[in-house]
Amino acid sequence: MPKKESKHPFEQSLHRLEKIVTALEGGDVALEDSLKMYEEGIQLSKECMETLTKAELRIKQLTKDLNGKLQLMDFEE
Amino acid sequence: MENEKVLSVSEITKQIKGVLELGFPNLRVQGEISNFKFHSSGHLYFTLKDEGAQISAVMWRGRANQLLFKPTDGMKVIARGNISLYEPRGSYQLDCLGLQPLGVGELQQAFERLKKRLLDEGLFDEEHKKPLPEYPQRIGIVTSPTGAAIRDMISVFSRRMPSVELILIPVKVQGIGAAEEIAQAITDLNNGLWTDVIIIGRGGGSIEDLWAFNEEIVARAIYHSKIPVVSAVGHEIDFSISDFVADLRAPTPSAAAELVVKDGNELVELIRNFCYTMNSSMTNLIESYKQTVGNLTSSYSFHKPQDLLKQRSQQVDELYRRLDQNLHHGMERVSQRFDSLGARINALNPKLVLKRGYSIVRQEGRVVSSRAKAVVNKEASIEFHDGIVEAAITGKRKP
Numbered sequence: 079m080p081k082k083e084s085k086h087p088f089e090q091s092l093h094r095l096e097k098i099v100t101a102l103e104g105g106d107v108a109l110e111d112s113l114k115m116y117e118e119g120i121q122l123s124k125e126c127m128e129t130l131t132k133a134e135l136r137i138k139q140l141t142k143d144l145n146g147k148l149q150l151m152d153f154e155e
Numbered sequence: 156m157e158n159e160k161v162l163s164v165s166e167i168t169k170q171i172k173g174v175l176e177l178g179f180p181n182l183r184v185q186g187e188i189s190n191f192k193f194h195s196s197g198h199l200y201f202t203l204k205d206e207g208a209q210i211s212a213v214m215w216r217g218r219a220n221q222l223l224f225k226p227t228d229g230m231k232v233i234a235r236g237n238i239s240l241y242e243p244r245g246s247y248q249l250d251c252l253g254l255q256p257l258g259v260g261e262l263q264q265a266f267e268r269l270k271k272r273l274l275d276e277g278l279f280d281e282e283h284k285k286p287l288p289e290y291p292q293r294i295g296i297v298t299s300p301t302g303a304a305i306r307d308m309i310s311v312f313s314r315r316m317p318s319v320e321l322i323l324i325p326v327k328v329q330g331i332g333a334a335e336e337i338a339q340a341i342t343d344l345n346n347g348l349w350t351d352v353i354i355i356g357r358g359g360g361s362i363e364d365l366w367a368f369n370e371e372i373v374a375r376a377i378y379h380s381k382i383p384v385v386s387a388v389g390h391e392i393d394f395s396i397s398d399f400v401a402d403l404r405a406p407t408p409s410a411a412a413e414l415v416v417k418d419g420n421e422l423v424e425l426i427r428n429f430c431y432t433m434n435s436s437m438t439n440l441i442e443s444y445k446q447t448v449g450n451l452t453s454s455y456s457f458h459k460p461q462d463l464l465k466q467r468s469q470q471v472d473e474l475y476r477r478l479d480q481n482l483h484h485g486m487e488r489v490s491q492r493f494d495s496l497g498a499r500i501n502a503l504n505p506k507l508v509l510k511r512g513y514s515i516v517r518q519e520g521r522v523v524s525s526r527a528k529a530v531v532n533k534e535a536s537i538e539f540h541d542g543i544v545e546a547a548i549t550g551k552r553k554p
């Protein structure tokens with residue numbers, strides 16, 4: 079049974095990235111912390127970009143088996 | 156009396172059955188539907204009535220499956236069929252082969268009746284509507300696996316946000332039983348919380364074709380769904396009951412896909428901008444630190460600290476010598492010298508810049524380091540060397 083998370087990894091990463099960008103833009107983060115945040119920000123950007131550009135649409139079909147249990151299967155167009 | 160033949164109940168019933176069933180072939184009967192029941196076996200049971208009379212009617216599953224709309228109580232129809240007699244109960248009924256609404260107006264009226272009832276009951280209330288997730292990962296699609304709707308949606312998702320996963324629940328989208336399948340699909344998706352959002356819909360068609368989405372069972376399934384539901388039925392001009400209950404109405408299935416996911420290409424652009432901003436912020440930060448360090452190293456006292464200290468300590472030594480000679484007088488001068496030395500060193504401490512009459516302005520915890528960063532009509536705090544005062548920025552002007 080799939081679990082529902084409050085937020086998905088992509089969404090979390092993007093929100094964290096947004097926060098970092100705002101903080102760095104604000105300019106009142108100490109140099110040491112800025113460098114750490116910058117590194118994290120670049121890493122997050124890479125991950126988000128990968129998610130957005132490298133994925134291929136997955137399509138599944140939810141059907142009931144003979145016992146009425148729901149099962150995920152590949153969808154064939 | 157004794158010669159007269161006595162018939163069994165079965166015998167007389169059989170004779171009546173023969174008369175009735177052969178005596179009224181190919182009937183077309185107009186009436187209003189009441190007591191409509193869609194039995195789990197797939198058969199339809201209802202009563203046809205007018206002001207003066209009523210007749211029981213049945214439509215067997217095979218025929219019912221071919222109906223494009225679902226009859227509802229109060230609907231005026233023309234039924235086509237024969238009379239049949241059900242022997243175990245001794246009752247006759249109209250065995251319907253076909254059923255059609257008296258006019259398109261009939262379906263429209265049924266639509267309006269249900270719409271009003273559900274509206275009054277609060278099923279369309281804005282407060283009940285759930286917001287859609289910003290970045291859904293799994294998207295449930297309740298539609299026909301072979302229709303244009305699913306193809307259109309797949310193409311939009313592939314183009315905009317191929318990182319999502321589509322979970323299709325194949326259902327009938329028209330005809331009798333379609334509404335039940337759609338409602339069940341919504342319930343199934345909810346029971347496992349399979350997806351972050353659900354799109355229900357189909358491509359365009361006549362009002363009969365779209366009828367499943369006007370049925371109460373679908374409306375209630377949408378209303379009870381914990382997962383947000385987007386309704387995308389037919390074309391832009393078609394409105395269905397499901398549109399009113401859903402958390403969001405999309406004019407077409409493709410539009411639903413566009414509403415559910417953001418455009419990945421725009422997000423890529425956004426992230427590029429983020430990277431650019433981070434790079435320039437870091438460059439600025441490092442430049443400003445360089446400058447601060449540069450200022451410090453180029454200052455006289457930094458270049459000549461050794462000299463300065465030597466000079467000062469010599470002076471101090473000398474003062475001490477003098478101190479011995481003239482205690483009271485010398486004491487004053489020593490403290491003067493020390494004060495001035497301390498002041499020079501302090502001048503290099505950025506934090507004590509404040510003592511020289513400068514101050515730091517902050518808004519919402521952030522340093523307002525330029526005119527551009529100041530937010531007008533917002534509270535601000537000004538830090539002096541001896542404390543903070545609260546202020547407000549009331550306007551901006553060029554230097």
